[in-house]
Amino acid sequence: MTDAPLSLRERKKRATRAALSEAALRLAAEHGAEHVTVEAISDAVGVSPRTFFNYFDSRDDAFTMIDAESAQRVRDAVMAAPPAVSALDAVTGALADELAQLGARQDVWALHAEVLRRSPDLLARTMGAHMADELELAAAIARRVGARRDGAARDGAARDGASPDLYPHLLAAAAGTAVRVSVEHWSRHAGEEPLPAVFRGACAHLAAGLPDPPTGA
C-alpha cells in the first residue's frame, strides 16, 4: 500500500521535512515557540531559510502539521465501513482506531503537546486545521449516508425543505469535538487513562445527548 519504491529524491525530501518538523518542535519546546525563528530551524537542519518555505507554507505549520495524512485515513475508513454500520459508529470507530495508533510516534506528540500547552496561538491554529478536516469528513459522511438510502428515491438531491445536509456536518463536527475534548482532557491529566478510553467516554456522553451533570437525572 505505502510500499511504492521510494526514489532517493523522495526519501531525501521526506527526511528533510521530518527533520525540519522535529527541529521546530524541539526548539519550541525548549525556548517557546514564539522565540523560534525560521532561520534557527533552518540552521539546525542545515538548509537555507528559503528551503523551509518550500516545505511549509508558514512558520507555524512546522509546529502544527505533524501528520498530514491522518484525516485522509479517517475518511477512507468511514467510506469503507460496511453498510450495516451506522454513520455514527463508522465515524467513532475510525477515529478510535486512529487515536489508538497515535501512541507510535509518542515522542513527537509529547513535544507537540508541550508546545501547544505553552502557546495558545498555535493551539488555536491546530484546532482550526482540524475544523478544515471536518468539512471534508462531512462530505465523506454525506456520500455515505446518501449511498445508504439510494434504494428508494433516486433523485436524492436536496429538496428536504429544512435540513438537507445539516446532519453530516453536525456529525463530523461532533466527532471532531469529541476528539478535541478527549485530547485536551487526556493531556491535562497526563495519561491517567488511555486516550482511546477517554474518547469512548466522550462519545458515550454525546450519544446519550449530554443528559446532565453527574448529579441526579
Next chain:
Amino acid sequence: MTDAPLSLRERKKRATRAALSEAALRLAAEHGAEHVTVEAISDAVGVSPRTFFNYFDSRDDAFTMIDAESAQRVRDAVMAAPPAVSALDAVTGALADELAQLGARQDVWALHAEVLRRSPDLLARTMGAHMADELELAAAIARRVGARRDGAARDGAARDGASPDLYPHLLAAAAGTAVRVSVEHWSRHAGEEPLPAVFRGACAHLAAGLPDPPTGA
C-alpha cells in the same frame, strides 16, 4: 444597562475600532482578505498603520474579532440562570438569545461570512478563537454545576474512572459546535430559515444523541 457615561475619548476609541473593523471587512469582501494590507485599511479610515496595531494584535484580528464581548455575555447568562434550569438548557438558552440578537448587525455579519467563505485561513483562525472562548465557558459551567451539588459527590459518570471535569468541557465544546455548524449551515443557505431555528434544530439533534441520518425529518 451598559450605559455608563462614555467619555469622549472612549467614544472616539470605539468609533475608530469599529471603523477599522468595518473597513477591513469591506475591503476583504471586495478584494479578498489576503490582498488587503494594513496600510490600505488604515488609509480607508484615516489613521496611521501604527495606530492599527494599537487596536488589533494582528492584521487578521480585524477580520475575525467582530464582537469581543459576546462570549462574556454568554458566560454571564449561564451563571445567572436559575438553579432549577439544567446546565444544558442554560447554555443553549444563552446562546439562542445571543444568536437572536445577532440579526441587529446583520450587514456586518454578512460581510464577515463572505470573507470567511473566501479564505479558509481566517475561518480556521475564527474557529480557534471560538475554542478559546469555549475553555472559559467550560470554566463557567464547571462553577455552575459545582455550585449545584456542593459537597455531595454522587455516582453518575463518576464511575468512568477519572472524569472530574470532562463534562463541562464537553458541554461547552458541544455547544460551540452547535453554534458553528448552525452558522455555517445558515450562511450556506442564505437565510432560508432563521438562525435561531437552525440552532434549535442542531441542539435537538445533539440532545437526541446523533441517532441516525434524518430519513424524513
Next chain:
DNA sequence: TCACGCGTTGCAGTGTATGAAAATCTGGAG
C-alpha cells in the same frame, strides 16, 4: 488657562513570506 494623561504618529529594526534566476543534485541515456 495650564498641566497631565493618554492616544497617535513617524521611524528604525526584526522577522515572515514570495518570486526569479543561478547553482546544485538526481536519475537516467548515449
Next chain:
DNA sequence: CTCCAGATTTTCATACACTGCAACGCGTGA
C-alpha cells in the same frame, strides 16, 4: 564515463507584518 533533463536548493531582491521608542497633540480635570 559523459552528458542531459528535470527537480531541488540556494542566493538575491522585495513586500509586508509587527514592535519598541521617542516626539507630538488632543481630551480631561484642577
